[in-house]
Ligand SMILES: [Zn+2]
């Protein structure tokens with residue numbers, strides 16, 4: 001898996017470029033003020049981007065959407081419960097069909113709480129692709145649902161702490177302990193580490 005992360009001020013929100021090393025197809029996740037850096041990473045890896053995926057529609061995660069869409073010509077995907085800003089220009093995740101790029105698939109998991117339409121993206125090589133077993137373990141891109149040592153804020157419109165904790169416990173903690181987690185801000189962590197050490201989630 002090709003994985004590039006960029007984060008720039010003032011928000012230091014993580015934007016990602018994920019690519020299939022076999023086919024050079026890819027996706028961009030949460031293009032914000034880092035959009036120039038993300039587009040440079042796309043060009044560097046010679047990727048063809050088929051989708052722009054949003055974990056949610058908060059400002060810091062979407063300021064680069066228009067530029068990314070213009071540069072890449074790819075559709076923008078968002079959960080329908082977060083549609084207020086982008087109602088007319090996005091496609092909505094729906095049903096259980098994973099999105100695909102190259103030999104990888106993206107499972108979209110609805111994880112409300114930080115905001116109504118928050119989703120987590122579980123990305124791994126599609127095992128039916130018949131390739132080597134590498135990269136068949138899902139990596140999670142969780143937006144602002146869960147952070148290393150913290151959880152998403154719930155004081156913004158549509159936020160709810162009980163809903164957020166339920167999303168984390170029932171959806172994210174169902175993944176194996178060694179699952180890598182990339183949050184919308186900060187460094188990567190794992191499901192097991194957060195289960196054991198996250199002060200909002202232990203006990
Ligand atoms: Zn947010």
Ligand SMILES: [Zn+2]
Pocket residue numbers: 013058060061144184185
């Ligand atoms: Zn954020």
